[in-house]
Amino acid sequence: MSEGTFQAPVGTHDVLGPESRQWEGVIATFAQWAYRYSFSLVISPLFEDVGVFHRGIGEASDVAKKEMYVFEDRGGRRLALRPEGTASVVRAFVQHHPTTPWRAWYVTPAFRYERPQAGRYRQHHQLGVEVLGSDDPAIDVEVIALAERFYRAIGLRRFRLHVNSMGHAECRSAYVEVLKSYLARHVDELCDEHQKVWLANPLRVLDCKKAACVTVTVAGPQLPDYLCDACRDHFIAVQRGLTAIGIDFQLAPRLVRGFDYYTRTTFEFASDALDAAQNALGGGGRYDQLAEQLGGEPASGIGFGSGIERLLLARHAEGVDEALLKRSVDVFVVDTTGDDVATPLVDELRLRGFAVSRSYDQRSMKAQMKLADRSGARLALLVGPQERDRGEVTIRDLRSADFEQTQASVARDAVIDAVTQRLLK
RNA sequence: GUGGGCGUAGCUCAGUUGGUUAGAGCGCCAGGUUGUGGUCCUGGAGGCCGCGGGUUCGACCCCCGUCGCUCACCCCA
Known part of the structure; x- marks a missing residue:
């Protein structure tokens, strides 16, 4: 880029x-x-004490280790x-101890330093969304259902839901031991990378997409088989609940998610319209230890997050009709009087709840009509010297071919009623 | 962090073996209509050819560097 410009x-x-x-729609x-x-x-806040994320998502995760935007503010705080x-x-x-179960939703930017x-x-x-303060499996079902209903509402159809349970800390660590000894016997069958690092975080091997690792882990011990009674009951209740409301899912015993805080239920929605990489x-x-890790009283929680850019990619890939989302207004005001009669007229229409656009800079009638057309407006209101002198406004339906029949002048005082009537048709 | 592809008008892209005034389509503006859009016709505006250096009589084109975009690996949204 040339000097003096920014991007x-x-x-x-x-x-x-x-x-x-x-x-806006999503x-x-x-x-x-x-x-x-x-x-x-x-x-x-968009930024927090760095400890919130270190303790929250786990020191070992890639995100915490090398992808965070960390900085020091003028007061020496590490954020x-x-x-x-x-x-x-x-x-x-x-921090705030709201009454539980606390149900919160959010929309936010998220920052990770990685190659785009x-x-x-x-x-x-x-x-x-996040729900804190209850481990009722009905909540797991609701959170998953909300995601599923939402995806459908924005037009997505080609996706699948994978569900797993990672158990609570004890049954998971029992499983990790079993997994370790199993992997130890099959090290040389793993992919190149995991031959080296399998011991540090054996669960990650389950997540590996390379054929070598998949072959080994499919044949190995499966996490759900090692759940304690309580975790197994919880997992079964979640599955029953999903079935009861008609949400299809696939069990994915090797589904482990990137952040360390997850316990029990984990789930992922995968698009069939996008490449596997994204x-x-x-x-x-569910993250039943996270509140405690952040210094609070023990409180179980569950939530899900979705990337907006990803959703739009998937929607595009599925060919969801984006034309429906084209912006358009109800009315476009064309004013060729030179007296700016448009300003009060436009204001009045907007106060009555119509979406209204107009042109500026004293353009010709032809130019203003072109703009009216492109605005997607259903109606054009024309005021020229003639209308002004007679105290009238001409209403024209931009979507009808034969404007001779639909174009009509009404008294200025009757404009709102006339517009309302035309738009309701 | 590692590797591949690409940077020409607002957008999508052409540009001959290096040759003098850099093109198209779309979009934008104006006119064809003395007050009427969507089609059509005519004209116009808009480019330091990403940036810096080098080779050459001469560079959008070749070489080097740099910045940016993009794709893949890794990981994830």
């Missing part, structure tokens, strides 16, 4: 109209579904931009 930093992007219309739809499920909006939504929300829960790629950014945007629409799970 958005690497891995970030501006979203302008008309594309931003889709963002976020509004999510807000509506969150409302139906009785969630309330939580807004928390980090949020790399994901959950840890901040749980920190807010611990298709559907992957340094600043991306997530929306999601097919995760969203996911989440």
Whole structure:
């Protein structure tokens, strides 16, 4: 780029109209579904003490180790931009002690320092929910259901739900021991990378997509077989609940998610319309230790998060009709009087609830009509010297071919009624 | 962090073996209509060919560097 101009930093992007219309649609739809499920909006800071994320998502995770935006402020505080939504929300829960079960939804940017790629950014945007203070499996079912209903509401169809249970700390560590000794016997069959690092985090091997690792882990011990009675009952209850409300799912015994805080239920929605590298629409799970890790009283929690850019990619890949989301107004006011009669007319229409656009800079009638057409307006209101002198406004239906029949003049005082009538037809 | 591809008008892209005034389509503006859009016709505006250096009589084109975009690995949203 030439000197003296700026552009958005690497891995970030501006979203302008008309594309931003889709963002409005996705976020509004999510807000509506969150409302139906009785969630309330939580807004928390974009940056936190770095410890919130270190303790929250686990020191060992890639995100905490090398992807966080960490900085020191003028007061010497060590802060980090949020790399994901959950840890901040749980920190807010611990700080304010709201009555439980606490149900919160959010929409937020998230920051990760990594090389950008298709559907992957340094600043991306997530929306999601969290429920804290109850381990009732009915809540697991609701959180998963909300995600599923929401995806359908924005037009997605080609996705699958994978569900697993990681157990609580004790049954999981028992399983990890079994897994370790199993892997120890099959080290040389793993992929190159995991031959070296399997011991540090054996669960990650389950997540490996390489054929070698898949072959080994499929044949090995499966996490759900090692659950304690309580965790198994919980997992069965979640499955029953999903079935009861008609949500299809597949058991995925090797599904382990990236952050260390997950316990018991974990789930992921995978798009069949996207390449495997970025097919995760969203996911989440239960985190029954996280509140404690952040210094609060023990409180179980569960949530899910979804990347907005990912959802839009998937929607595009599925060919969801984006034309429906094209921005358009109800009325376009054309004023050729030179006296600016448009300003009060437009104001009056807007006060009555219509979406209204107009032109500026004294353009010709022809130019103004072109703008009216492109605005997508249903009606054009024309005021020229003639209408002004007679105290009238000409109403024209821009969507009808034969304007001779539909174009008519009405008294200025009767404009609102006439517009209302035409738009209701 | 590692590797591949690509940077020419607001957008999508052409640009001959290196040759003098850099093109198209779309979009934008104006006119064809003395007050009427969507089609059509005509005209116009808009480019330090990402940036810096080098080779050459001459560089959008070749070489080096740099920045940016993009794709893949890793990991994830």
